[in-house]
Amino acid sequence: IYTLSLHDALPIYEVYTYGVNLMTRKEDVIRLIEEKKMMTEELREQILNAPKLIDVEDLYRPFKEKKKTKATEAITLGLEPLADIMMKLWVKGDRLQVASQFLTDKVTTPEMALEQAAYIVAERISDNATYRKHIRDAALKYGRIITKKKNNDKDPDEKYKNYYDSSEFISRIKPHRVLALNRAEDEDVINVTVELQPERDIDYLVYKTIHNRDTIFKDDLMNAINDSYKRLIAPAIGREIRGILSENAENQAISIFSLNLKNLLLQAPMKGRTVLGVDPAFRTGCKLAVISPESKVLEIGVIYPNEKAKDKSVDPKLVLQSKKTIVDLVKKYKVDIIAIGNGTASRETEGFIAEVIKENNLTAKYVIVSEAGASVYSASPLAIEEFPDLTVEKRSAISIARRIQDPLAELVKIDPKSIGVGQYQHDVTESKLNKSLDDVVEDAVNKVGVNLNTASMSLLSYVSGLSKSVSKNIVSYREENGRFNSREELKKVSKLGPKTYEQCVGFLRILDGSNPLDMTSIHPESYKKADKLLINENDKDDEDDNVYVVIENSYNEDTKEVNFKQFFIYYIQNITGVSSTLDSDISSLLSSMYSDVISMYKNSNFQNYVFLDLLNIQSEIGRAHVWTPVTFRNLV
Numbered sequence: 001i002y003t004l005s006l007h008d009a010l011p012i013y014e015v016y017t018y019g020v021n022l023m024t025r026k027e028d029v030i031r032l033i034e035e036k037k038m039m040t041e042e043l044r045e046q047i048l049n050a051p052k053l054i055d056v057e058d059l060y061r062p063f064k065e066k067k068k069t070k071a072t073e074a075i076t077l078g079l080e081p082l083a084d085i086m087m088k089l090w091v092k093g094d095r096l097q098v099a100s101q102f103l104t105d106k107v108t109t110p111e112m113a114l115e116q117a118a119y120i121v122a123e124r125i126s127d128n129a130t131y132r133k134h135i136r137d138a139a140l141k142y143g144r145i146i147t148k149k150k151n152n153d154k155d156p157d158e159k160y161k162n163y164y165d166s167s168e169f170i171s172r173i174k175p176h177r178v179l180a181l182n183r184a185e186d187e188d189v190i191n192v193t194v195e196l197q198p199e200r201d202i203d204y205l206v207y208k209t210i211h212n213r214d215t216i217f218k219d220d221l222m223n224a225i226n227d228s229y230k231r232l233i234a235p236a237i238g239r240e241i242r243g244i245l246s247e248n249a250e251n252q253a254i255s256i257f258s259l260n261l262k263n264l265l266l267q268a269p270m271k272g273r274t275v276l277g278v279d280p281a282f283r284t285g286c287k288l289a290v291i292s293p294e295s296k297v298l299e300i301g302v303i304y305p306n307e308k309a310k311d312k313s314v315d316p317k318l319v320l321q322s323k324k325t326i327v328d329l330v331k332k333y334k335v336d337i338i339a340i341g342n343g344t345a346s347r348e349t350e351g352f353i354a355e356v357i358k359e360n361n362l363t364a365k366y367v368i369v370s371e372a373g374a375s376v377y378s379a380s381p382l383a384i385e386e387f388p389d390l391t392v393e394k395r396s397a398i399s400i401a402r403r404i405q406d407p408l409a410e411l412v413k414i415d416p417k418s419i420g421v422g423q424y425q426h427d428v429t430e431s432k433l434n435k436s437l438d439d440v441v442e443d444a445v446n447k448v449g450v451n452l453n454t455a456s457m458s459l460l461s462y463v464s465g466l467s468k469s470v471s472k473n474i475v476s477y478r479e480e481n482g483r484f485n486s487r488e489e490l491k492k493v494s495k496l497g498p499k500t501y502e503q504c505v506g507f508l509r510i511l512d513g514s515n516p517l518d519m520t521s522i523h524p525e526s527y528k529k530a531d532k533l534l535i536n537e538n539d540k541d542d543e544d545d546n547v548y549v550v551i552e553n554s555y556n557e558d559t560k561e562v563n564f565k566q567f568f569i570y571y572i573q574n575i576t577g578v579s580s581t582l583d584s585d586i587s588s589l590l591s592s593m594y595s596d597v598i599s600m601y602k603n604s605n606f607q608n609y610v611f612l613d614l615l616n617i618q619s620e621i622g623r624a625h626v627w628t629p630v631t632f633r634n635l636v
Contacts, residue, residue, distance in 0.1 A: 018053075021053065022050075022052070022053055022056070025053055025056050026047050026048060026050065026056055029047055029056055029059070029060045030044060030047055030048075032060070032063065033060070033063050036063060038063060043059065046059055046129075047059050047060075054240070055129070055133065058129035058132050058133060059129045061127045061129065061132075062124070062127040062128075069119075069123065070116075070119040070122075070123075071119045071120045071122065071123035071124075073116075073119075074116040074117060074119045074120050075120060077104065077106055077107055077116055078102065078104065078107075079102055079107065079113060079116045079117045079120065080117075080120055081102070082098070082099060082101075082102050082113060082114070082117040083117040083118075083120035083121050083124070085098060085217075086114075086117055086118070086121055086217040086220060086221060086224075087121060087124070087209075087221075089210065089211060089212045089215040089217070089221075090215060090216055090217065091212060091214045091215055091216060092216070093216060094216070095110075095114065095216045095217055095220065096110040096111075096114075097110075098216075099111075099113040099114045099117075100113075102117075114217075114220050117220075118220050118221075118223055118224040118227065119224075119227070121220075121221065121224040121228075122224045122225070122227045122228035122231070122232060123228070123232065125205060125209060125224065125225060125228040125233075126228045126232035126233050126236070130208075131204075131205060131208060131233075132233065132236075132237070134204060135196070135201050135204070135233060135237055136237050136240060136241070138196075138197060138200065138201065139170065139194065139196045139197070139237055139238075139241055140170055140171060140241065140244070141170075141171055142169075142171075142197050142200075143169070143170045143194060143195055143196050143197065143241065144167050144168060144169055144170060144194075144195040145166075145167070145168050145169075145170055145173055145181070145192065145193075145194060145195075145245075146166075146167050146192070146193045146194075146195050147163045147164070147165070147166045147167075147181055147184075147190045147191065147192050147193075148164070148165060148190060148191045148193075149163075149164035149165065149189065149190050149191075150188060150189060150190060150191060152188065152189075154187060154188050154189050155184075155187075155189045159184075160180070160181075160183075160184040160187075160189050160190060162180075163180065163181050163184050163189075163190050164190065167195075170194070170241060170245065173245065175248060175249035175252035175253065176249070176252075176253070176423060176424065178245045178246060178248075178249035179246075179249045179250070179253060179423075179424040179427045179428075180424075182246060182249075182427060183424075183427050192242070193238070194237070194238035194241045194242060196234055196237060196238070198229065198230075198234070201229060201233075201234075202225060202226065202229055205225045205228070205229060206222070206225055209221060209225060210222075210225075250427075250428040250429060250432070253422065253423060253424045253425070253427070253428050254422075254428055254432060254433050254436045255436075256422065256423065257421065257422030257423070257425060257433065257436070257437065258436050258437060258439075258440045260421035260422060261416055261419065261421050261422070261437060261440050261441070262440050262443070262444055264407065264411065264419065264421055265407060265408045265411055265412075265440070265441065265444040266407075266408065266444055266447070266448070267407045267408075269404075269405055269406040269407060269408070270336075270337060270404050270405055271293070271405065271406065272293045273293060273336040273337050273404070273405065274290065274291065274292060274293055274298075274333050274334055274335050274336050274337075275290070275291045275335065275336065275337045275338075275339055275401040275402075275404050275405055276288060276289070276290050276291075276326075276329055276330065276333075276335045276337070276338045276339065276364070276401065277289040277290075277291060277339045277341075277397040277398060277399075277400040277401025277402070277404075278338060278339065278340045278341065278349060278353070278397060278400070279341050279343075279371070279374070279393060279394075279396045279397040279400055280306075280340060280341055280343060280344060280345035280346045280348070280349035281306070281344060281345050281393070282306050282307060282308060282344065282345050282348075283308045284393065285302045285303060285304040286302065286303050286304070286305060286306070286322075286345070286349055287300075287301075287302050287393045287394050287396065287397040288300065288301040288302060288303060288325070288326075288329065288397055289301075289394060289397035289398040289400075289401050290329055290333050290335065290401075291398065291401040291402060291405065292333075293405075294454070295402055295405055295406070295409075295454075297387075297398055298333055299329065299332075299333070300390065300394050300397075301325060301329070302394075303318075303321070303322035303325050303326065304318040304319075304321075304322060305318070305319050305322040305323075305348075305349065305352040306345050306348045306349065306352070319352075322352070323352075323355075323356050323359070323360075326338075326353070326356045327356065327360050327362070330362050330364050335364045336363075336364060336365070337364060337365055337366070337367060337404055338353055338357075338364055338365070338366040338367070339366075339367055339369045339400050339401050339403070339404045340353060340366060340367070340368050340369065340400075341368075341369055341370075341371035341374065341396070341397075341400045342368050342369065342370055342371055343371050346368065350366070350368065353366045354366065367404065369400050369403050369404060370403075370420075371396065371399075371400055372418070372419050372420035372421075373411070373414040373415070373418040373419045373420065374396045374399045374400060374414075375392070375396055376414055376415060376418040377395070377396075377399050377413050377414045378392040378393070378395035378396040378399060379392050380413070380414075382413055382458060383395045383399075383413075399413075408444060408445065408448060408459075409455070409456065409459050412441055412445065412458055412459050412462055413456075413458050416437035416438070416440070416441060417433070417434075417437065441462055442462045442463075442464065445459065445462040445463060445507070446462075446463060446464050446507045449507050449508070449509045449521060450463055450507060450508055450509060451509050451510075451511060452474070452478075452484045452487075452490075452508045452509060452510050453478065453483040453484055453510065453511070456475070457471045457472050457474075457475050458471075460474055460475070463504050463507045463508065464503055464504055464507055465499075465500045465502075465503030465504035466500070466504050469495065470493070470495050470496050470500060473493050473494045473495055473496065474490075474493050474496070476494075477492065477493045477494070484510055484513070485510070485513050485514050486510065486513050486514045486515055486518055487505050487508065487510060487513075487515075487518050487524055488524075490504075490505060490508070502525075505523065505524055506521055506522070506523040506524075507521070515527075517530055
């Protein structure tokens with residue numbers, strides 16, 4: 001089973017969803033037009049071949065139930081036949097005499113009849129899908145966004161000064177500028193207008209509508225075209241352009257936010273280190289938390305190395321006491337890293353810690369850690385449940401320390417919007433942003449994998465297929481029965497059925513379990529094929545001419561290197577029968593790290609063994625690679 005990452009799957013899902021929505025809308029439009037008995041084969045073909053939703057809507061526009069408009073009023077007056085005659089471009093006769101045939105109690109003059117009929121013509125021109133598409137495409141290419149400051153005092157700090165009087169091509173405007181001018185407009189600071197190409201657009205409509213310039217209705221049609229463009233087409237196209245720009249800018253902002261969040265979550269952890277977390281402050285003191293390599297809280301404290309108020313001096317006694325506290329904690333718990341939050345008093349605290357390390361020749365190193373979102377987590381129900389007896393500030397110090405040990409495991413506890421790695425997050429659709437960020441967190445968790453024996457409920461809940469209730473049951477089972485020794489034990493967890501097991505098990509890792517493959521991303525359904533790649537140490541005297549030949553041909557005596565790609569392709573496809581497409585999770589584990597494996601055994605005795613990085617463990621013990629050499633057999 002190939003486990004496709006969310007990063008790879010999301011674009012496919014988005015295209016699929018858009019395609020489904022497009023097809024559904026096409027079916028609805030065809031049904032609605034058929035109900036009006038106005039469907040033609042040509043129109044049906046146009047609708048079915050429309051590549052975008054907006055094109056479908058353009059084709060449906062003439063058949064929509066319209067609210068009261070000038071055209072509908074003219075139709076109720078019985079002037080639609082006159083509009084038909086006008087569009088047939090009659091060249092003989094007198095226009096007023098023709099219009100006189102349609103006079104009624106409500107239509108009292110020929111001029112009024114022609115004026116009202118022109119409204120019908122104007123709406124027909126506006127509803128023409130081909131015309132609208134041409135003008136829209138031209139606007140996207142040649143149009144401009146114009147901004148003018150309103151005559152008010154709603155921007156005293158001049159935050160939007162760049163948009164007080166600006167003009168920019170629609171095709172060149174940057175997404176972040178679109179969001180900025182949208183915000184300025186919402187705050188009633190500026191007016192934003194879309195400037196089209198009226199002369200060029202009207203010339204196009206004249207060319208497409210008035211094929212014969214000798215028609216007796218030329219002036220009436222010109223009036224209809226100008227009215228259609230200024231009253232109907234230009235405002236609608238302007239709104240559509242603003243919508244397109246805003247949607248693209250929103251998608252760009254969400255994409256950047258998602259990418260930044262992903263990079264933050266996938267930072268390499270510092271596992272196996274004892275960390276002293278420091279949440280800096282002035283008046284309330286710096287909160288301390290010592291965290292074990294297993295992320296358990298060893299000790300909590302507070303020191304006062306900084307001034308307690310602005311323009312006040314530091315108390316020397318408190319500084320000495322603070323230094324002693326730091327030295328005692330570092331020595332008592334053999335602290336490897338001191339993690340200092342980057343908030344208020346960070347620089348002052350950094351200077352203090354550096355001084356303590358230097359004066360006492362401590363081996364511990366210090367690092368500045370982003371504490372964005374730490375306060376949000378510290379006051380959250382999850383933090384209260386985890387540390388009910390601690391204050392918010394002390395929980396924050398714990399969070400800062402744990403971010404060094406495992407950023408992913410700690411940051412998944414925080415609302416992604418509170419981590420502070422995105423721009424204009426309040427100017428985009430909240431539901432779209434939330435979904436995108438949740439998908440990024442889920443993708444990161446599933447990409448790395450989760451240590452089944454140490455993962456918290458919040459971390460497990462992001463594993464594909466696991467709900468919060470099932471994640472809670474996994475933690476409860478672990479607490480009652482001890483560590484998991486194999487993935488098979490998951491089947492004993494309450495409410496974790498066969499389908500859930502099949503979906504989640506490939507993302508859950510068991511270190512030092514009964515089956516080495518439980519440490520990898522290989523799904524249990526592929527274990528038999530994976531076992532064919534692994535040769536037991538006891539079988540290394542057996543001969544396998546195929547393997548011997550490919551290794552012999554791939555090995556370079558001068559460089560002491562082997563062409564692992566050649567070996568992988570041959571061995572995987574020809575010996576094991578593993579399909580390179582269906583079982584690419586197995587082959588990728590072997591092939592993706594081949595260059596690193598080469599460097600690992602360069603100085604070893606290749607005559608004895610070939611080592612392969614089958615178990616490239618990317619789990620809770622680290623995004624850094626943990627090499628597990630696997631003996632294939634004695635080849636010579």
